Amino acid sequence: MNAIETHALTRVFGKTRAVDAASLAVPAGTVFGLLGANGAGKSTLLKLLTGHLRPTNGTISVLGEAVSGPRPALWERMGYVAQSRYLPGWMTGIECLRFAGALHRGWDGGKAEGLARRLDFPLNARIRDLSRGHYVRLQIALAMGHNPELILLDEPTSGLDPVGRHELLGILVEEIGRRGCTVVISSHLVEDIERLADTVAIMEAGRIVACGPVDTVKSEAANGAATVSLEQAFFTYINRRQS
Amino acid sequence: MMRQIVWKEWRENRWKYGALWLVFNLPILALSVLLGVSRAARTPFADLSNQTFMKYLPLPVFESAAIVTVFLFATGFLGLTTFLPEVEDKSVFFLFEQPLARWRYALAKIANGAGHVALAALAASLLAPAAVYGLMLLGGKVTVAASGAAFGVVMAAALRAGLWSALVSIAAFAGCALIGSVVPRWWLATIATFVFIICLMNRVLSSSRFLGAADFFDLFASAPQGSYNVSGNFGTANWLTVSGNLPLPTDFVHWHLLPTLTPVALLCLFAAAIAWVFQRKELR
Numbered sequence: 001m002n003a004i005e006t007h008a009l010t011r012v013f014g015k016t017r018a019v020d021a022a023s024l025a026v027p028a029g030t031v032f033g034l035l036g037a038n039g040a041g042k043s044t045l046l047k048l049l050t051g052h053l054r055p056t057n058g059t060i061s062v063l064g065e066a067v068s069g070p071r072p073a074l075w076e077r078m079g080y081v082a083q084s085r086y087l088p089g090w091m092t093g094i095e096c097l098r099f100a101g102a103l104h105r106g107w108d109g110g111k112a113e114g115l116a117r118r119l120d121f122p123l124n125a126r127i128r129d130l131s132r133g134h135y136v137r138l139q140i141a142l143a144m145g146h147n148p149e150l151i152l153l154d155e156p157t158s159g160l161d162p163v164g165r166h167e168l169l170g171i172l173v174e175e176i177g178r179r180g181c182t183v184v185i186s187s188h189l190v191e192d193i194e195r196l197a198d199t200v201a202i203m204e205a206g207r208i209v210a211c212g213p214v215d216t217v218k219s220e221a222a223n224g225a226a227t228v229s230l231e232q233a234f235f236t237y238i239n240r241r242q243s
Numbered sequence: 244m245m246r247q248i249v250w251k252e253w254r255e256n257r258w259k260y261g262a263l264w265l266v267f268n269l270p271i272l273a274l275s276v277l278l279g280v281s282r283a284a285r286t287p288f289a290d291l292s293n294q295t296f297m298k299y300l301p302l303p304v305f306e307s308a309a310i311v312t313v314f315l316f317a318t319g320f321l322g323l324t325t326f327l328p329e330v331e332d333k334s335v336f337f338l339f340e341q342p343l344a345r346w347r348y349a350l351a352k353i354a355n356g357a358g359h360v361a362l363a364a365l366a367a368s369l370l371a372p373a374a375v376y377g378l379m380l381l382g383g384k385v386t387v388a389a390s391g392a393a394f395g396v397v398m399a400a401a402l403r404a405g406l407w408s409a410l411v412s413i414a415a416f417a418g419c420a421l422i423g424s425v426v427p428r429w430w431l432a433t434i435a436t437f438v439f440i441i442c443l444m445n446r447v448l449s450s451s452r453f454l455g456a457a458d459f460f461d462l463f464a465s466a467p468q469g470s471y472n473v474s475g476n477f478g479t480a481n482w483l484t485v486s487g488n489l490p491l492p493t494d495f496v497h498w499h500l501l502p503t504l505t506p507v508a509l510l511c512l513f514a515a516a517i518a519w520v521f522q523r524k525e526l527r
Contacts, residue, residue, distance in 0.1 A: 013527075052336065052526035070522065075342040082526075086333035090255065096337075101342040102247045 003028040003182035009058035018044040018205035033197030034186035041206040042186035079143030083154040089128030104146040112145030132159040153185040190231040202237045210237045266317040267367035307404035313409045318412045319440045346518035353514045358417045360477030361409040368405025394482035404511040410506035417513035
């Protein structure tokens with residue numbers, strides 16, 4: 001069963017096709033990596049999956065439900081870590097967690113606050129005063145606090161120092177291993193995706209230029225030559241597309 | 244859900260709510276200060292008889308007139324800033340990521356804000372005559388026994404005016420909240436709010452005839468004519484007529500159902516529009 005399916009998904013902003021006829025299937029219980037340069041359309045694709053954006057064309061199915069706009073009930077089953085910063089700045093971390101907790105039926109307060117403490121997160125600091133690293137930690141705690149079936153992460157390691165990246169990826173690996181939830185993670189840091197993902201899609205100018213299990217994507221990029229790394233495969237697909 | 248929204252609104256807007264209460268009660272506060280510091284201001288109250296009491300007591304009913312005219316700008320500001328800050332900094336999308344229908348969130352916020360506005364308008368409308376009556380009683384030359392009945396009439400008129408000004412205020416609040424949720428720039432939204440309030444004020448001032456009043460001020464100052472007879476040692480006030488029946492809430496002739504429902508209909512319309520706008524909002 002697929003946790004996510006899209007068919008010919010397109011989103012147009014003015015004259016720009018931010019996502020162009022994207023069709024993909026993410027099997028449930030797997031880690032799906034979205035690779036692409038800045039502006040490739042990764043964030044737009046994730047926002048379409050969450051219902052934060054409406055598709056211009058095409059269809060989306062998330063956890064068996066059709067998504068063409070806001071689907072509040074899905075947020076009980078889905079967590080999202082956005083790249084942009086829009087948590088209410090006046091709240092403290094603990095207030096934010098408790099606010100979200102009160103609105104989710106399946107909220108695990110102990111887990112969320114424990115996660116925040118484990119990540120050495122200042123729970124009583126105002127969100128507006130948080131560094132990028134602490135902000136992402138709070139987002140992770142919010143996204144995982146209700147034990148979702150699907151977690152969407154948009155560039156979660158962007159702007160983090162190596163220690164922060166290591167901690168964050170470690171938590172994700174642990175969460176996936178423990179509960180078998182589906183994770184979609186977008187990044188332009190190929191090594192992060194290679195470390196985590198079972199399946200990968202490479203995006204360029206809104207289009208998905210390659211999609212499949214990591215090994216398959218790498219071997220197709222190698223085109224019969226010796227094995228290549230995911231980074232080499234990424235550049236191969238991008239160069240092919242641009243030429 | 245509502246408890247969480249009320250908590251969030253209180254934390255975000257408590258200073259603005261406080262400022263609204265302060266603004267609405269400025270006239271009575273100013274009057275109290277004036278009476279406290281100025282001998283000249285106390286002169287009319289120096290030899291208060293029930294007759295002079297009758298002359299001056301209905302004056303604070305004008306509080307309601309201020310609430311639906313000049314203070315409408317304060318209500319408009321509160322309405323404008325109900326959604327604008329969280330739409331501008333996109334923190335509204337944090338709410339949209341909770342398992343909560345967007346329209347429910349929008350309506351909960353409107354209900355909470357409108358409740359505060361209505362309560363502040365009603366309380367200020369009633370507080371003003373009550374406070375003035377209190378000052379007069381403290382003067383020692385007005386007795387409750389002789390003036391209580393007339394005070395009741397004035398308070399009934401204040402209640403009617405207060406309810407009506409509360410209705411106009413919540414319509415203004417919801418209209419400005421809609422502007423704040425639609426217009427993407429604060430300065431543009433501020434201009435739009437100013438224009439909206441001016442238009443609404445003009446409409447309010449010109450609609451008093453629907454309420455059976457000869458002019459706008461008459462609307463607030465006069466109690467309904469009827470068989471009420473103020474007994475005691477004072478005659479009919481020469482400036483305002485305060486004799487008559489108490490305007491009972493069930494008496495739709497006095498309460499004027501249609502113009503009363505107009506602000507309610509406006510509130511519902513604006514709230515529905517905000518819910519629709521929120522349903523269409525995208526995180527770009």
